[in-house]
Amino acid sequence: MKKIALLGSTGSIGRQTLEVLANLGTDYKVVALTAGKNAEELEAQARKFKPAMVALHDYEAAQRLTEALADLNIRIESGDEGQVNASTWSDAELVVMAQVGFSGFLPLIAALKAGKTIALANKESLVVGGELLDRLGLLDRSRILPVDSEHSAVWQSMANAQKDEIARVYLTASGGPFFGYTREKLHEVTPEQALKHPNWQMGSKITIDSATMMNKGLEVIEAKWLFDLKLEQIEVVVHRQSIIHSMVEYIDGSIIAQLGSPDMRAPIQYALTYPERKTGLVERYNPFNSQLTFESPDRQNFPCLDLAYRAAETGGTMPAVLNGANEIAVENFLAGKITFIDIPAVIESVMTSHQTVKNYNLKDAVTADRWARQKAEEIITGCKGRMN
């Protein structure tokens, strides 16, 4: 029986992970569940999966949950500590990190330090901390199993390849709902339009990131750290159908690709069952009468992709700043406070103001993240300059 801790269980990936686990049956046991503040859903999950502990980041919500679960013998925690305790839960053999954004960073470090095997859906933690973890010798790639569909595809396409046999990696991008739009048209797109992804059912933050192509930019940085690649080895190719989830090109010209229906339950399950495969919930892809296309991304009108490459080239705290500014810009776009094309403008502006700290430590990363968020908010509310 494989024992699982799941962080971020009430988000899109978290819910789908529980759906997959329920289907996999008694070979898998949930031992810890965490969320941010959704006490109601976490209570329902706890009643169904009977973990030994649950944690909510929000203190008040955790209080309510404690009362709600009083009839069950479940340990209930809160704050950063609760998340970290779940990610290092002694009984857990596999820690699924399905949180959104920067919040995955501290639990990831803790889990790596504790020697856990991690199914990683939280790309932002590697964007922020990949360089640091690598420098500290904590980035044991054999213990980080990717859940992002693209990185799962790369992982599956690498099988037992040697690193020096890999020429390049093609990360596929759907292009999002606005592929082909002019700058004029992008001016007017609404959050509702941006939330309608053509192929994937995902949470709101990643769906907006998909529309701006920032998602692919973050994935480029994630891929760099997960697979120990040079940035020049990572190419982004627009593949509108989202059937080929990514490809690995070898030095002999051979390319291995992973394909399938666009359904996150597929890469989630692979990370859970690895090194085995098991029948699952995903509808199989029928190739007959289909057409797969590859195009170049529009780097002019979707500048987030190049901002991410630029942040990765700069290194140090810059990727944390890219990520922090993006999280705030996306929140403000969803709240109707800025337009779609303001998103890259805000991020670029924050990045330009940032004094990169090279060879950063954990505190530097946290500070850079906070600084970037505050700076982004200032730019958005017009209070520019207060921080400088």
Add this chain to the structure above:
Amino acid sequence: MKKIALLGSTGSIGRQTLEVLANLGTDYKVVALTAGKNAEELEAQARKFKPAMVALHDYEAAQRLTEALADLNIRIESGDEGQVNASTWSDAELVVMAQVGFSGFLPLIAALKAGKTIALANKESLVVGGELLDRLGLLDRSRILPVDSEHSAVWQSMANAQKDEIARVYLTASGGPFFGYTREKLHEVTPEQALKHPNWQMGSKITIDSATMMNKGLEVIEAKWLFDLKLEQIEVVVHRQSIIHSMVEYIDGSIIAQLGSPDMRAPIQYALTYPERKTGLVERYNPFNSQLTFESPDRQNFPCLDLAYRAAETGGTMPAVLNGANEIAVENFLAGKITFIDIPAVIESVMTSHQTVKNYNLKDAVTADRWARQKAEEIITGCKGRMN
């Protein structure tokens, strides 16, 4: 240094194998070369690669070669014995079998009995003898490395998968030069047209087999034996661009595919360098701005595919009969003696007359092959019934 015996060195695959070996350099050494009757080309190859032995199947040609190579210390053999001695050459660590048609059968058995590792380009030998070799316990799949592009793709896409994790295999087919043709149009196609394959540079026999779809039928049978699959697990999908060389679908719905430029030097090199990959001569495939399509094969107008499935279902000596009749039909089509649509008609007619021997032995296979050839010739020359 890896020592290589190459059978069928003057054919298309043989020549390309030597090209790849010359490029790979001094880590590889050719120790034996064989061909059918092309003494001039084999002489030139022998002078360049300095093998310890060479063999021509044709006795007269071997005599001429003996005189031509008198100045070199190279052992020269002839007949079936020469081919078998090359395929079991004690010094050879890898035996490349690049002969065309049934002629690969006896050397393959001998090489397997001798415990050789084999790079197999000769699909006909597995079509004829797969069932027999399997029954005799000689089909050690870890020692047969596929060279056919489709089977190399399947092999590469299987990596370290478990057999019970494989749901199905998609063998891709270009569809050949006549895909989409009506029966009326197929009536009139000439050998010259049939020899113009849209994507691949290959020998004449396999090029005609591609045009009739018999090549894919033989590959289905080859795949069944190479990968220990049920026939129902093997699907043929027309993929006009010949970029995806085949795909493996797993029980979790994930599909792994191998892609690359249509260039036989790629799968040849992979079989030679396996388990490593090395830079090679093949131009890399650039996915940008390309389009990959999948269609169903036209089983009505290209009945050879279903004839192959039918032969494989029948088993016993029937696949040998399918193959023998096909070899004769192709020869006669190339000689202008029958039309393109006569090819499946002749094969079907021979198959219908055949009394299948179940649990066949080596002699039965050879007899069935001879019988099928004679029967096909009779049908073609109108002397039907003489054999019955």
